[in-house]
Amino acid sequence: MKKADMTYILGIVFAAATSLFYCCTMWFGLQLPRYYPLEHAWKWVNETGVPSQAWYAKQAFAFIGGGLATLIVYFVFKYTGLKQADLKPGWTRWLAVGAIVLIVVCMACILHHEYSKWGVFKALLS
Numbered sequence: 389m390k391k392a393d394m395t396y397i398l399g400i401v402f403a404a405a406t407s408l409f410y411c412c413t414m415w416f417g418l419q420l421p422r423y424y425p426l427e428h429a430w431k432w433v434n435e436t437g438v439p440s441q442a443w444y445a446k447q448a449f450a451f452i453g454g455g456l457a458t459l460i461v462y463f464v465f466k467y468t469g470l471k472q473a474d475l476k477p478g479w480t481r482w483l484a485v486g487a488i489v490l491i492v493v494c495m496a497c498i499l500h501h502e503y504s505k506w507g508v509f510k511a512l513l514s
Contacts, residue, residue, distance in 0.1 A: 393475040394465065397483065401461045404487040406454030407494035413446045414501045420445035 413420065421430045422440040434440065464470065503509050 390475075393480070394462075396480070397465075397475070398458050398462060400483055400487040402454045402458040404490045405457035406450045407491045409453030409457075410446055410450035411494045411497050412453075413449055414498070418449070420449060 412418065419432065420442060421432050422434060422442045423430055423444050424435070424438060424440050426439065431440075434442075
């Protein structure tokens with residue numbers, strides 16, 4: 389496999405896995421730390437009536453998960469001999485299409501979750 393093919397595959401894996409891990413924070417209700425900007429502090433609890441930002445920890449979780457998934461794929465390619473295999477153009481296209489579909493579905497889930505949470509759908513329909 390050419391170095392460009394390997395870079396392409398690892399980039400696709402990182403983008404798709406990062407999207408998927410971000411969605412996992414919502415689907416499974418993972419308890420991650422929240423940043424409280426008025427207090428300049430991180431806390432594991434969601435205090436009611438106090439503005440907090442959970443986005444930072446969700447992004448960190450998603451990027452770390454995407455990075456670990458990418459490292460796993462890299463080491464699988466490196467130690468199984470797939471690194472030297474030729475990647476056919478058809479497989480490259482299907483890999484790209486699959487990753488794009490996964491990313492679009494994840495983005496739709498994220499938007500639906502956030503729009504439902506903040507009442508955007510109700511505001512648009514009224």
